[in-house]
Amino acid sequence: MQQTLPQRYLAAKAALFERAFSSLNPRQQEAVFHVNGPLLVLAGAGSGKTTVLVRRIAFLIRYGNAYHSERLPEPLTEAAVSRLEQAASLSPGELLPLLDEFADDPCPPWRVLAITFTNKAANEIKTRLAGMFPEQPGYADEIWTGTFHSVCVRILRRHGEACGYRPGFSIYDADDSKKAFSEAMKRAGVDEKVLPLKTVANAVSRAKDRLLTPEEYEAEAGRDYRLGQIARVYTAYQQLLRESNALDFDDLIMQTVLLLQREPSVAEEYQRRFRYVCVDEYQDTNPAQFALTRLLSGGSRNLMVVGDDDQSIYRFRGATIENILSFDKAYPGATVVRLEQNYRSTQNILDAANAVIRQNAGRMGKTLWTAAGAGAPIHLISCADQNDEGRRIVDVIQRKVARGEARYRDFAVLYRVNAQSQSLEQAFARAAVPYRMLGGLRFNDRKEIRDAAAYLQLIANHDDNLRLLRVINEPRRKIGPRTLEAVAQIAQEQDCSMFGVIERAADFVALRNARPMLEDFAALIHTLTEDLGRLPLDVFFDAVLDRSGYRRMLTEAGESEAERLDNLEEFKSQIIDYMKHAEQPTLAGFLEETALVAEVDRYDEDADAVVMMTMHAAKGLEFPAVFLPGMEDGLFPGMQTIDAGQAEMEEERRLCYVALTRAKRELYILHTAQRLLYGRTGYNPLSRFVSEIPDALLEQSRPRSGGSAGRGLYGSRGAAPAPEQPRVYFSEHGAPSAEKPAAKRPAAPREQFEPGDRVRHPVFGEGEVLSVRRMGSDTLYEVMFDTAGTKKLMASYARLRRA
DNA sequence: CACGCTCTGCCTGCG
């Protein structure tokens, strides 16, 4: 069949792109080359999702619609076409310079918006995008990359007045928000003992996720007394925040959406600007974020979302997995690309993860696979109690490090609840194994840091009543609660901020006793506000500490407060750091940055230490070896999950899937016969999730003799179906192991197979050998299974038998 | 107003 010249040209052009991007697999290429219309990339764990996101953005900017374009050069000559056809033999690197000529309507970088959930992800994308344009330093900076919250803050700083927020508004974090709720409940006359603050705060946060205003919430509450109470607190809380010219984290999103909905001209401005909108971790979005992305991408409908429904683990904080499950309904005609090839883990780990997640009903359906081989079996370690558990983890790590097989930083310990970290920390400290913990008390949550920040925030926003109350008597200024109550009352009546009243203390009879103290305080804030205008930020910070008397208070307290002084110095170095990297350092800019920074962002990947964190915090990270302590029914899944519905259990199972897929090479699952947690001893059976993992993937090791391991521990495995047939044991990399149980299966003489042989695999079933390749002392078989597809398997791990 | 005592409640948590 004779191809026409245009056909040959287009085919050759496509082939060149495919070859130039041959480091990507075909599915990844499909996503990267996609240009127009909505696109959903279902990216399994470790499938190169960030790579696809970054490469696609770079592609749009460099080549535009080059791949799909049917545009032809004028004139189209035989010579030009055959030149292209011959170029196909060039290496991908040599090809790249040739591709520029195909660029078709490339997109300027400032017309691309990429939204992530964490600063860490945003920074990674920024860094990698910069690497895509090495010849144009700074070019990638024009791409608008940020978290949902930072994008919203940026919009609100520009257009916030359209929805009633004055410039310099404060951002309240969870802690500030709790305080504001406490006050709001008092105002609304709702007793914290009747309706816990936590419950109300949570309900309001969920309401904002769903874009419900206080009025709408009240309407929805109807005659429900409890909901009615919550609605009243919500109303009071919003009022309070307005008075303080402040927004909480949920407001940042919700108010931006309301702004864009109510002010079409503002929405259009952004819609015109953004030709391409990309959203990472789409499975974690809530309805408000859905609305936001829809509004921002409304101009072009060029919305790309990347996510994994199987890794949706934030339902409890308002994420709706439906956003990703019904993306193609919200965006008819959307292209869906599945990334199922995993570049992170061994097949054994993936098989375990696949087996667990398969138990869930509501999913798009994906099966991860790898070309990397089966790898080591998954270690299942039974322990006496949580202390034994810690020691066992430490033992494995010390053994591997001593042998030079690994470094401390290769190991991660991931647990379900932060409370588990305590016994683990003890074990690590006792053995002098270096570790780092994420979570717990954040640096910026320390009292002295919050106090210092509150001074700064009050100076930036005099209306911020919450911060005023925090610092007005820190150090002591003899301004008592009665005075402050009076000030608050007058502020209400006068419809102004508390600071506004304090400034004019002389005008109010009720304040005559406290007048000198109040005037001193007002003068302090005024002086510092002037200082702000004429001093560099770090010097200004010192002025705040000195003029306020805060530093003197700590110095006079002596040795006991020395650490707090150190922490304030550390905070100052954050300011200096900010001054160095900010284009135009301002107090508001610094406060914004610290308000929007989270703990994970401080995770230092370079330190050689074992890392400990919750499974939630580990999402998106990977480690050569992962320990999962506490794999017990009652802890994981937790008691409240077991008592709740199927949706909760499925979320918990997704969390298990996330945890399992963090491991690259080695996975250790631990459980205890008894566990002391929250001051109570519990006896938990093995996690149901572990029993969902095929026995053949697991290697079980028993408690070491001589340890504190008691007798009859296995009686506790109760609810989990005890393996009927003995679990199969395998040698771990052929290395001698003291922990191998005596009942280890004798290593059967390994059979050799040839292409065409029928074989049986314990997990994949029967199949036909396609190819055989010797690799060192091992053999790599490629087997086409009747039901499980084609897999590459290493003979030493695959346990293949003749069928 | 500062202190020490008792009582309670406790997943997970981006920004």
Place this chain on the structure above:
DNA sequence: GCAGAGCGTG
């Protein structure tokens, strides 16, 4: 088991 809140007393 422990932190944080609430309460009573010097």
